[in-house]
Amino acid sequence: MLLIEIDKTRYRRHFNIVMGACISFLLLGSLGIAQLLIAVFPAAEGTHFHWNLLGVIVTALIILVVFKSKRQHPFLVEVVYVLELKKALNLITRKVRKLQSAAKMGDPNALLALQFSYSGSRQLWLLDDNTITLASLDKSQAELEQLLAKYDISIDITKYNSNLLKSF
Known part of the structure; x- marks a missing residue:
């Protein structure tokens, strides 16, 4: 995965719209499906919990299918990128x-993975306005730079691939 610069304002606006739409659709869809099921399959007594649960599950699956089918849409570029970054x-x-143990021994793949992690975390935390933890990230980054200097290793973050993690 490559780290790319994204517009924070656009990301926040699109993320809020997507979340609002998902929450609204989940609320309305689950209630609508549950009410339809209760009307079609009435019970003389009971709480209809199973119909309500089925309404939530069906609506969540519909949201998932729609999101997966529309993930290439230009409106979702930033939202999908952040989700993929969080996954990585x-x-x-x-x-x-x-x-970290392998990095202390000078393993270039471990150093590359940690560099990607620190750079990606910094980007993610700045996008989410989570600046409280940046001091600890700066400390970790400084330790990584010392290891890079100690072992005279130069890394290119664009070479990071999650397959590097299989050996750890």
């Missing part, structure tokens, strides 16, 4: 201890 960072986070 999560893969690294699961192996961060092994990566």
Whole structure:
């Protein structure tokens, strides 16, 4: 995955619209489907919990199918990019201890994965206005730069691929 610059204002606006649409559709769709099922299959007594649950599940599946089919739409470019970035960072986070140990030994793939993680996290945190944790990220980045200098390794973040993580 490549890190790309995205417009924060556009991302936030599109993300809010997508979330609002999903929440609204989930609310209206699940209630509508549940009410339709209750009308078609009435029960003399009970809470109709199963029909309400089925309404939520069906509506969530419809949202998922629509989102997957429209993910290439220009309106969703930033939203999909951030979701993919979060997914890539999560893969690294699961192996961060092994990566840090290997980085201390000078493993170039571990150093590359950590550099991608720090750069991606910085971008993500700035997009989400999560600036409180940037100080810890700066500290980790400085430690990484010391390791790069110690082992005289130059890394190109555009070469990062999640397949590098399989060896850790």
